[in-house]
Amino acid sequence: MTAESLFLLLVLPAASVHAGLWGVLALNLAYLRRQPSPSADSRPSLSVCIPARNEADNLRRLLPTLKNQNYPDLEILVWDDGSEDDTWEVLSTAESSRLTPLRGTDPPDGWVGKVHALYQCTREASGACYLFLDADAELRRPDALRQLVARHRSSRTQVSSGFPRLRGAVLLLVSLVPHALLSSLPWPLVPRTQLPALSALNGQCWLVDRDVYHRHEPHAQVKNAVLEDVAIGRYLKRQGHAPTLLDVQDLVSIHMYDGFGEAWRGFRKNAYLLLGGTPSRFAVMYGGFLLSWLVAPLLSVWFLVSLYGLKAVTDRASGMPLYITVLAPLSYLLGLMLQIDSAVHHWNDRVRWKGRSVPSSARDEASPAPMNR
Numbered sequence: 001m002t003a004e005s006l007f008l009l010l011v012l013p014a015a016s017v018h019a020g021l022w023g024v025l026a027l028n029l030a031y032l033r034r035q036p037s038p039s040a041d042s043r044p045s046l047s048v049c050i051p052a053r054n055e056a057d058n059l060r061r062l063l064p065t066l067k068n069q070n071y072p073d074l075e076i077l078v079w080d081d082g083s084e085d086d087t088w089e090v091l092s093t094a095e096s097s098r099l100t101p102l103r104g105t106d107p108p109d110g111w112v113g114k115v116h117a118l119y120q121c122t123r124e125a126s127g128a129c130y131l132f133l134d135a136d137a138e139l140r141r142p143d144a145l146r147q148l149v150a151r152h153r154s155s156r157t158q159v160s161s162g163f164p165r166l167r168g169a170v171l172l173l174v175s176l177v178p179h180a181l182l183s184s185l186p187w188p189l190v191p192r193t194q195l196p197a198l199s200a201l202n203g204q205c206w207l208v209d210r211d212v213y214h215r216h217e218p219h220a221q222v223k224n225a226v227l228e229d230v231a232i233g234r235y236l237k238r239q240g241h242a243p244t245l246l247d248v249q250d251l252v253s254i255h256m257y258d259g260f261g262e263a264w265r266g267f268r269k270n271a272y273l274l275l276g277g278t279p280s281r282f283a284v285m286y287g288g289f290l291l292s293w294l295v296a297p298l299l300s301v302w303f304l305v306s307l308y309g310l311k312a313v314t315d316r317a318s319g320m321p322l323y324i325t326v327l328a329p330l331s332y333l334l335g336l337m338l339q340i341d342s343a344v345h346h347w348n349d350r351v352r353w354k355g356r357s358v359p360s361s362a363r364d365e366a367s368p369a370p371m372n373r
Contacts, residue, residue: 014296017288018306025183025313032163032187032247038150045073046149047127047210051117052091053081053354055135058255059090065139067096071146074098077124078135079117082106084355100124106356111223113356114203119219130213134204136255137164144251152207155244157191159212159236161229162205165249168256170263171324172331173338175311177256178318180274183310191242199237202245203229204254212241226358227273249319264338269351269358271342282343289339293332307332 048066052059059078066076076096080088080103091101102124107116118132129149139145152160163181168174181202190199206229208218216239222231233243257263275285296303311328314320324331345351351358 010291010295011299014291014299014303017292018296018303018310021183021292021310022306024186025310027186027188028182028245029313029317030188032245035151035244035246036154036156038147038154042150042153043072043146044128044149044153045126046071046075046129046131046145047121047125048074048076048131048133048145049118049121049125050076050078050133050135051081051114051121052078052083052087052135053113053117054083054085054087056083056086056090057258058136059087059094061138061255062133062135063090063094063096063099065144067094067098068142069139069145070142071149073127074145075100075125075127077102077121079104079120081113081117112226112228112359113354115219115223115225115228119223122213122219125210128210129207130210131207132203132205133252134254137205138253138255140165140251140253147251148207148246148248151246151248155246157242157244158209159201159241159243160207160246161201161233161243162207162246162248162252163202164205164252164254165319166254166256168263169258170256170260171320172327172334173263173267174256175315175318175320175324176331176335178320179311179314182314182317187245190237191244196234196238199233199242201229201233201236201243203227203232205248205252206243208236208241212236215239216241224359227270230274264341265353267338268342268345269353271339272346275339275343277346279347286336286339286343289336293336297329304329 050062076099078091078099078101080091080101082105088101088103091099102120104117104120107113122130129152131145131148148162163178166174166177185198185200216236218232218235219228221235222228225231236243257266272282275282293307297307308325308328311331312325315325349357
């Protein structure tokens, strides 16, 4: 094979990948901007369900913003999932009549901790609408819940997933989350196709009507899922409830991780599963990332310009600071290293998070991979 042939063999696939990323990004940005404005201030009774394991510091930030909400019929249920820090003390001393602290130990066999915690919250919830919210969230204004529910009701679906403002100490990694969310899954096609794989949720913030939830019990259906949000999004789509993505950056912030080590471990538990969860799927997906993020920019400066452009657009759309865009190549390189590290840890059953082992993916094609956090 000549050098010219090898060059073309790499350039054409890379060009196709970059064109696809730009196409999906353009679709999603238009989709988010064209969503209907809330037509009425609909305020059904609302249950906010929050899982908490070793989340004392995050709850000290989140609970006051929940207490200050002007939502009239609201209950807040927080499940302390066997925490080893001051989580229970924070919950039990919180001054809020709307808060119901719940407490458990290790989840039963076959359950992932977060999934079990949220399932237990729904056993106690009484609202007509459920909001599932991570403990590292923060509501940015007193009418955030009113606006969230109004946008959910105006979306013409019974399942809505939020696109919140992401913050954290390691934005070089965190910025890859909105980058992936906006450039990988074409959200306008989610309700227009039958393919379950073309669906997902953002587990940091999502809403569902009570009757839909209890008709299908999604957490019980994906109880061993590490990426429960992806699994639930696909499961509910199979049941006829394709999720809608809502831009809620003005309403909700998520403070992802306090340091590099924590961020690396947190992303490590998910990255391999997001790239297919089996060796063959990972090889194909990782090959695509390697080609588009590393090899292509070495072949032509135009691919480097394209990568910078993609990152600049997603960074601006998600409110990332300018220096994160300038350092985009470092983010891509860290992402590639993280994906490999995640795969190796899953293959060797060495993934841990918050003191617990994380179910590992299949090591061979004959064994099913876990459905996914």
